[in-house]
Amino acid sequence: MSDRYDTDIPSIAPSGFGLRFLGVGGKGAKLGPVAVLERGDESLLMIDCAPGALDAHVAQYGRPPSNLYITHTHLDHIGGMEELFHTMIEAAEADPRQRIRVFAHAALVPSLQERLVCNRYIRAEGGVNFWDAFHFVPVDRGFWVDDLWFRVFESRHMQPRFCFGVALPGTFVYTGDTRPIPETLSDVADDDEMIFHDCSVRANPAHTGFVDMLSEYSADLLNRIVCYHYGSEAEAERLEQHGFRVARALERIPLTAARTGEKPAKVASISR
16 A cells, blocks of 8 residues: 655755665675765664674774664675674663664564564673663654655565665665565555665565566666675676666665766566
């Protein structure tokens, strides 16, 4: 169901925005799928927190993230939250204002509680709640970070209301783990947004394969898609041979195209 009520909120996407992948995910990848929306050289929003994401973020930006969005609760997407908890609870004890804002769809709260929180002694010393380390913000159709409104939408992964993508209108769409979602993308990616899409060489019941892409998506959508969550460099090269653009670890992809009227490079070799 469309949530077009939020379209009166202006798309704000000044130049200098980019999406940097700390990890591209997939079986055999060094780091699971973790992307960071940058404003200039600064981290604005980290998407998911795979094991090792904290170290990768600190290595890139010199500090933990200020804002974190969780797409879903598979451990390759939230397995780094325990390490983040220990780092941030120590910071919060020194200064209670030092808390990361964590955004997640309200439907994920029970699963987050089950996987991360249900432990009386989250620290050996006791006396600490898991969410004491964070400023947890359950969301529904969207949320604000500074002057930017981010739109939240449901992906197709495992079961209904299990995975939720995120979009900055007019700038980018990030699917999270998903099967093809052509109807959803026709709504949330209707302003020339660059689309970052779960895609590997072979499809399975939880993830998209490149044949699914060719079958389900229009040429316009295909020309704006950047693939992540593939399994290896060999898979990345295979996707490129079929004409797809592929994100690589630590690559920064500029997000100014949608605001300047320019389009991403065409996927010239895709054939149906």
